[in-house]
Amino acid sequence: MKNAYRFLITVFCFQLFATSAYTNQPDPECLVAPVPFVSSNLPILIIDTDNQQQIPDEPKITASMGIIYNGSGQINHISDPPNHYKGLIGIELRGNSSQSFPKKPYNIETRDSLGNNLNVSLFGMPAENDWVLRASYMDHTFIRNPLAMHMSRQTGRWASRCHMVELVLSGSYQGIYIFMEKIKWDKGRVDIAKLEPSDIQEPDISGGYIYEITGFDTNLGESRKLKYPKFDEAASQQIDYITAYDNGFRDCMYTPDYMDETRGYQSWIDVESFTSELLVQEAMRNSDAYGWSGYFHKDRQGKINAGPAWDFDQSSGNSSYPDNGVIDQWLFSHSGTDNTPFFWPKLFSDPSFRYRVRVQWEKFRENAYKTATGRRRTLCLSKPSQ
Secondary structure, three states: OOOHHHHHHHHHHHHHHHHOOOOOOOOOOOOOOOOOOOEEOOOEEEEEEHHHOOOOOOOOEEEEEEEEOOOOOOOEEOOOOOOOEEEEEEEEEOOOHHHHOOOOOEEEEEEOOOOOEOOEOOOOOOOEOEEEEEOOOOOOOOOHHHHHHHHHHHOOOOOOOEEEEEEEEOOEEEEEEEEEEOOOEOOOOEOOOOOOOOOOOOOHHHOOEEEEEOOOOOOOEOOEEEEEOOOOOOOHHHHHHHHHHHHHHHHHHOOOOOOOOOOOHHHOEOHHHHHHHHHHHHHOOOOOOOOOOEEEEEOOOOOEEEOOOOOOOOOOOOOOOOOOOOOOOOHHHOOOOOOOOOHHHHHHOOHHHHHHHHHHHHHHHHOOOOHHHHHHHHHHOOOOOO
């Protein structure tokens, strides 16, 4: 992975230059602006709860949201009328440990006047109703998640699109947030088969599923949490199916024949998706890689796919983990990270898998990850307005 960090620095500078210019910039540690918040060249989200009601972990409460966005490069004033969105939303706290931080992250759901889900296109993203307001409390540059999502999309995989915004909540300025697409089943997001509760026979029961490896609130065992369909809405047969399928892959990895091209892991997983996920996680040096926000999905009659990529606040030299600052070794085998599924280092022990990682990295470096590509984009940008 020679020159990986040179590439990352180039793209990092491009992303930062393109998205970080804004007026009235607060200290990242300060949740109350030192001067009155008046305007920004980032979109302004104004969210008001009834009687300034506190936002709970769950369920979502109803609130109103207006978005002021006069277009790229234009100044948005808090006194401007909402022109990008004006209507109801559902809102709740999101995250696990991140909820304990002073700056809170949120899930929001756009709704119609009757409280039903309302699919809308925001900031040019495909129409949907589920969105994330990521506080980025651990990453004061606000750039690591957008950069990692961009890198993942360059591999041909779906990853959440991002847009920087300023948030005013119940009259109080909260600072900059990253507005993101939530990982979910959808034709414009994780495009897999829609699984109905009645789909309990082959081939229908074989997909689609989205699950996560996490150290919090697991429901499938082995640190796994079913995300789609929702665990409490899935048929018991579906829960049993995806658990048994993933266990089948894990059991295969314990056998002497796990490298066999016919009987081994290649019959269970989409190998290219695993190499793409590995490259993004390792290039970003993500301390949360693999074991804390490691997503997987399986389409109908398909194999297990690694991804989408998610959660890069603690990456690229910004980490509270014991391995912060360590740049040697692969993250999947480093002693500073825990909860990593055993199959990641075991996959890499297969010469064929390692070769495919190398080939894919060299392919990306010739095109999508080419240093000159990031440099050209940086040079073509004009200085944003102050």
